[in-house]
Amino acid sequence: MPTDPIRLQQYPCFRELTEEHREAIAQLASEECYYSGHTLSEEGKPGTHLYLLAAGEVEVLYSIGEEEPTRVDRAHTGDIIGCSTLVEPYTYTSTTRSLTEIEVLVIDAEALRKLMNEDCPLGISIQKEIISMLIDQVIDLRLGA
Amino acid sequence: MPTDPIRLQQYPCFRELTEEHREAIAQLASEECYYSGHTLSEEGKPGTHLYLLAAGEVEVLYSIGEEEPTRVDRAHTGDIIGCSTLVEPYTYTSTTRSLTEIEVLVIDAEALRKLMNEDCPLGISIQKEIISMLIDQVIDLRLGA
Numbered sequence: 001m002p003t004d005p006i007r008l009q010q011y012p013c014f015r016e017l018t019e020e021h022r023e024a025i026a027q028l029a030s031e032e033c034y035y036s037g038h039t040l041s042e043e044g045k046p047g048t049h050l051y052l053l054a055a056g057e058v059e060v061l062y063s064i065g066e067e068e069p070t071r072v073d074r075a076h077t078g079d080i081i082g083c084s085t086l087v088e089p090y091t092y093t094s095t096t097r098s099l100t101e102i103e104v105l106v107i108d109a110e111a112l113r114k115l116m117n118e119d120c121p122l123g124i125s126i127q128k129e130i131i132s133m134l135i136d137q138v139i140d141l142r143l144g145a
Numbered sequence: 146m147p148t149d150p151i152r153l154q155q156y157p158c159f160r161e162l163t164e165e166h167r168e169a170i171a172q173l174a175s176e177e178c179y180y181s182g183h184t185l186s187e188e189g190k191p192g193t194h195l196y197l198l199a200a201g202e203v204e205v206l207y208s209i210g211e212e213e214p215t216r217v218d219r220a221h222t223g224d225i226i227g228c229s230t231l232v233e234p235y236t237y238t239s240t241t242r243s244l245t246e247i248e249v250l251v252i253d254a255e256a257l258r259k260l261m262n263e264d265c266p267l268g269i270s271i272q273k274e275i276i277s278m279l280i281d282q283v284i285d286l287r288l289g290a
Binding site for chain 1: 205207209217218228229231232233238239261265266268269272273275276277279280282283284286287288
């Protein structure tokens with residue numbers, strides 16, 4: 001079910017968008033709640049959804065060698081999960097699983113890519129927000145925050 | 146002095162661009178060599194240039210509290226330095242300084258932003274490459290690589 005565009009304003013990455021663009025994205029998004037232990041993405045699998053974590057905590061796991069996926073990071077409120085769904089080959093680069101009850105905005109990645117292709121200024125705006133969030137993530141990881 | 150567009154093909158992030166786009170970027174770029182100890186970017190200062198490291202090693206430093214900038218990472222051949230010059234507020238988020246002799250492709254960030262604004266498909270292509278490189282950087286940092 002589409003989300004009310006006004007709800008998107010709570011996510012910093014959408015605040016700079018025009019109202020028209022927020023309305024278009026709201027059509028592709030739904031707000032969901034999941035219990036602890038819910039898998040959002042599986043490493044190497046097609047990237048079907050982009051997630052914005054509105055509340056709760058998520059673990060990030062990677063397969064290292066042939067061992068079981070290992071936790072290498074945690075995502076917190078405000079983080080975006082599944083940026084790799086927006087760039088080729090459109091697959092998840094990690095497995096993510098809720099550690100607590102979580103609230104997430106779930107966006108249909110394929111539909112978002114189509115929208116970004118059709119509306120170039122919207123594509124540019126969203127990509128800029130993704131770049132800013134990734135730069136912040138790199139800084140946090142470098143500082144061990 | 147502009148770079149030969151063919152030279153841009155050695156940088157993975159430009160390989161997917163059209164020849165026309167590579168020609169446009171080559172006009173804004175120059176290949177430079179610097180000795181060890183050369184400062185490429187200063188944390189908090191206006192982001193004037195984007196760098197692609199073709200050879201050598203660069204240290205990445207952050208100011209933590211009121212202390213002198215501290216080394217928190219290293220950049221290696223193939224890395225991009227100064228992604229933050231492409232997103233507001235267009236300032237460097239870290240100080241970077243060569244640890245060895247380096248070869249870099251130096252791109253005028255303001256001119257690149259202007260080009261990306263004027264040519265939306267080019268903007269989309271470049272930003273996709275930046276997102277891919279940042280995702281790889283996040284993975285490397287998470288894995289402690």
